[in-house]
Amino acid sequence: MTMASALLLLAAYAALSLAMRRHAAQAVPDGRLVRHEAPLRIAGWTFLAASLALRLAAPGWRAGMVEWVGLNAAAAAIVVLALLYRPRWLPAMGLAALPLALLVLIV
Numbered sequence: 001m002t003m004a005s006a007l008l009l010l011a012a013y014a015a016l017s018l019a020m021r022r023h024a025a026q027a028v029p030d031g032r033l034v035r036h037e038a039p040l041r042i043a044g045w046t047f048l049a050a051s052l053a054l055r056l057a058a059p060g061w062r063a064g065m066v067e068w069v070g071l072n073a074a075a076a077a078i079v080v081l082a083l084l085y086r087p088r089w090l091p092a093m094g095l096a097a098l099p100l101a102l103l104v105l106i107v
Contacts, residue, residue: 014094
């Protein structure tokens with residue numbers, strides 16, 4: 001559950017950052033993401049809520065909340081570092097996190 005929640009947070013922060021014009025222009029210079037701001041924003045907030053729901057559904061929800069806050073910080077730091085050093089990797093990183101989260105939940 002923790003790894004799936006972390007991957008969902010990574011996808012959420014990637015989607016939320018790509019919903020901003022400046023970061024979308026860094027990641028995809030040809031401007032293909034500009035018209036997808038609203039769906040990316042909705043997807044980002046949905047993934048945030050899903051990761052929180054995963055942590056609250058697990059036993060020990062009090063410790064899970066603390067863990068979720070720490071995972072938030074780690075996922076945000078990974079996205080910030082990706083934007084600084086490899087911005088073109090961000091869309092692929094966000095998309096790859098979703099099937100991996102589903103795989104972790106199944107296994």
